[in-house]
Amino acid sequence: MGLTIALVVIAWVAWMIARKGYATAVLLVAGVFLLGTSVLLDLGPGLTLKKSTGSGFFDIFQVVQNIMSSNLGGLGLAIMAMGGFSRYMDTLNAGQALYAVVGGPLKYIKSPYLLACVGFIVSQLIGMAIPSASGLALMLMVTLYPVMIRAGVSRLTAVAIIGSSRFFDLGPGSANCLLAAKTAGIEWAEYFLSWQMKIYFPLLLTMLVSHYFVQRFWERREGPDPEDLVLQEKFRQEQEGQGNQVPKIYALLPIVPLVILLLFNPVVLGQFGINIKVGVPSAIVLSTFVAMLFEFIRRRNGFEVLSGMKSFFDGLGKQLTIVVALIIAGQVFGEGLIAIGAVDSLINGVEGAGLGAGFMIILMSLIIGAVAFLMGSGNAPFFSFAALIPSIAAKMGVPSAAMLLPLQTMTGFGRTMSPVTGAIVAVAGIAGVSPFQIVKRNAIQLILCMLVNFILTFTIVLP
Numbered sequence: 001m002g003l004t005i006a007l008v009v010i011a012w013v014a015w016m017i018a019r020k021g022y023a024t025a026v027l028l029v030a031g032v033f034l035l036g037t038s039v040l041l042d043l044g045p046g047l048t049l050k051k052s053t054g055s056g057f058f059d060i061f062q063v064v065q066n067i068m069s070s071n072l073g074g075l076g077l078a079i080m081a082m083g084g085f086s087r088y089m090d091t092l093n094a095g096q097a098l099y100a101v102v103g104g105p106l107k108y109i110k111s112p113y114l115l116a117c118v119g120f121i122v123s124q125l126i127g128m129a130i131p132s133a134s135g136l137a138l139m140l141m142v143t144l145y146p147v148m149i150r151a152g153v154s155r156l157t158a159v160a161i162i163g164s165s166r167f168f169d170l171g172p173g174s175a176n177c178l179l180a181a182k183t184a185g186i187e188w189a190e191y192f193l194s195w196q197m198k199i200y201f202p203l204l205l206t207m208l209v210s211h212y213f214v215q216r217f218w219e220r221r222e223g224p225d226p227e228d229l230v231l232q233e234k235f236r237q238e239q240e241g242q243g244n245q246v247p248k249i250y251a252l253l254p255i256v257p258l259v260i261l262l263l264f265n266p267v268v269l270g271q272f273g274i275n276i277k278v279g280v281p282s283a284i285v286l287s288t289f290v291a292m293l294f295e296f297i298r299r300r301n302g303f304e305v306l307s308g309m310k311s312f313f314d315g316l317g318k319q320l321t322i323v324v325a326l327i328i329a330g331q332v333f334g335e336g337l338i339a340i341g342a343v344d345s346l347i348n349g350v351e352g353a354g355l356g357a358g359f360m361i362i363l364m365s366l367i368i369g370a371v372a373f374l375m376g377s378g379n380a381p382f383f384s385f386a387a388l389i390p391s392i393a394a395k396m397g398v399p400s401a402a403m404l405l406p407l408q409t410m411t412g413f414g415r416t417m418s419p420v421t422g423a424i425v426a427v428a429g430i431a432g433v434s435p436f437q438i439v440k441r442n443a444i445q446l447i448l449c450m451l452v453n454f455i456l457t458f459t460i461v462l463p
Contacts, residue, residue, distance in 0.1 A: 002043045002341030009034055010374065013333070017419075027329035027420065028064075034336025035060045044341050063339075067331045076324035078280035079426055080316045082138035082257075083323070085284045086430055087315025089254050091308055092291060095146030097250035112153040113212045116161045119144050119153075120211060123165035124204065126258065133166035133378075133415065135280050137423035139261070140165060141430045142254045154228045157215045159431045160441035163424050164211075167446065168203060169378060169412045170196060176382045180408050183386045184401040195401050199409070199456045206452045210445040218441055227432070253294065256287040288312060322429045323422070327376075330420040334375035357396040358458055361403055365410040369450070372414030376421040382411045398462060406457045413446045413453075 009030050016026045038046055039056040053062050089095060109115045122144065127136050140162045148158040169176045170192075181191035257280070264278040288309075295305045338344075364385065371381035385407055393400040415421050419435040428435040 001041070002038070003345040005037055005043075006034065006337055006340055006342035009336075023420065024326045024329045027326070027333040031329065031332030031334070031336040032060060032064065034333070034340045035063055038336070038339040038341075043339075045339065045344060047339050048335070063335055064332055067335065068328055071324060071328050071331065076320070076327065078132070078135055078284075079138060079323050079327075079422065080319045081281040081284040082135070082142065083319030083426075083430065084312040084314075084316035085257065085288055086138070086142045087318070088288060088291065088309070088312040089142060091311040092250060092253065092295065093246045094250045094253040094291070095150075097246040097248050098143070098146060098254055101248055101251040109151070112148075112151065112157065113216050115151055116148060116153050116157050116215060117208050117212055119148055119158075120161050120165065120208060123162065124170075126262070127166055128170065132280070133421070133423040134426055135261075136166055137162050137427050138280075138430075139258055141427055143258060145427075145431070146254070154219060154225060155431050155433060156225065156437055156441055157219065159427045159433060159438050160215060161211065163427050163438045164207070164416050164442045164445065166423060167207060167412050167416045167449065168200060169408055170200065175379055176408050176411060179383065179386055180401070180404040183389060184399070184404055185390075186401060191401060195405050195461070198460050199405070199453065202456060203409075203449050203452055206449050207445055210448050214444050215441065247298065250294065253287070253291045256290055257283040260286060319426070319429065323426045326420060326425050327422045330376045334377060337371075337374065357393075357398045357403070358462060360392070360396070361406050361457055361462075362454055364403075365406050365454070368407050369410040369414035372411045373418045376415065376418040376424075378411035378415040381414075382408055402457075402461050405461055406453060409453050410450065413450055417443060417446050 013026055013030050017023050035047060037043065039060060047059050047063055049059055049062060049066070053059050109118065123136065123140055126139070145158050145162060148161070149155065153161075177191065177196070178188055181188040184191060260278055260283040261280065264276045264283075292305055292309065295308060296302060299305060368381045368385055372378050375381060386404065389403050389407070390400045393403045416424070417439055418424065419439045424435045424438050428438055
């Protein structure tokens with residue numbers, strides 16, 4: 001019954017969003033309705049609360065409060081801080097300085113699509129140290145996005161590249177990766193080297209080749225974007241000296257957070273026995289103060305420097321109203337699907353199907369990818385399925401890692417293809433485009449990667 005109700009609500013959500021309803025409100029209302037239905041009809045597993053308010057009615061809104069609290073103090077704070085920093089960098093014209101420094105070598109890359117693919121490779125390297133899809137995307141919006149735009153890449157191609165940068169959940173900081181290794185009973189390094197590396201490079205090649213042709217196809221079909229032409233003209237004027245003249249040393253400012261996050265984390269310093277881990281908000285605040293110091297040295301006017309900080313808080317507030325609110329609403333909706341028993345019904349159905357290992361993996365992968373798409377999250381659906389895998393794998397005589405890897409990979413694809421994913425919403429908000437435009441630009445690539453993932457599962461992963 002819970003699954004039936006969930007499907008009806010999902011159809012309503014899809015219909016409302018397709019009719020251009022306010023997605024944040026639609027998801028929030030749908031989520032609260034599902035939570036309330038779970039309480040009213042006593043459907044399982046019910047609300048997941050460590051401490052009840054003592055009233056089933058108020059417990060519904062306690063779930064919403066918990067989601068708001070965790071997001072505003074965690075992912076939401078990182079998104080808001082990065083949005084504020086991005087706005088402050090725009091005020092200082094630091095992106096112009098960055099392009100003035102790195103733009104020289106880029107002129108030898110004539111094709112904007114080839115340049116976009118080079119940017120995608122860069123994003124994979126950075127993503128090893130910044131496992132958060134939202135954190136990585138926001139960092140790239142500050143550093144890589146302005147460079148690509150100034151080099152002639154369109155806004156939509158640039159945000160599609162950045163939005164898909166975390167399509168594969170790779171790296172020691174990934175919660176899913178660590179959970180998969182733990183559940184499989186192996187060390188993370190073994191899971192990374194012996195399992196993930198088996199399929200990563202074929203998937204990366206698929207993504208790069210398809211990005212090149214798909215982005216070119218959409219550019220030719222949709223024609224020039226007037227906003228792109230406005231941006232290009234603005235940057236041309238800046239380069240000719242008609243805009244503000246910015247010291248080239250300002251090119252360092254947008255990458256200061258990146259340097260801090262790359263250096264001060266256990267992956268790097270842990271090799272030397274130093275245990276220092278700096279979070280995104282801390283790195284952003286420190287980087288902002290560094291930028292203010294540069295401004296003070298340049299302008300010698302403390303009042304002017306402090307006034308410029310208003311743009312930081314303007315950008316921070318904009319991310320709260322546009323991005324963080326949607327993420328909160330999406331997670332409330334996801335909690336509603338869990339509470340009403342829709343996710344459990346899917347899992348039980350898969351367990352009871354009695355299929356062979358290969359077909360079981362495909363079926364479970366499609367389901368987990370669909371759940372990740374609906375929830376805009378890769379963690380929640382994978383966490384729901386992972387605990388079931390060892391017993392299923394044992395019954396089918398295959399290693400647990402052989403079943404966990406395709407499922408974990410599909411959560412990345414489903415999340416990247418979802419218009420309510422934090423990373424997609426965040427980059428769309430900063431670039432001023434629709435999340436659905438980004439999803440459209442990435443759908444073909446991710447579907448191809450999904451097919452390649454299944455082929456690799458049968459030919460390489462399964463013994």
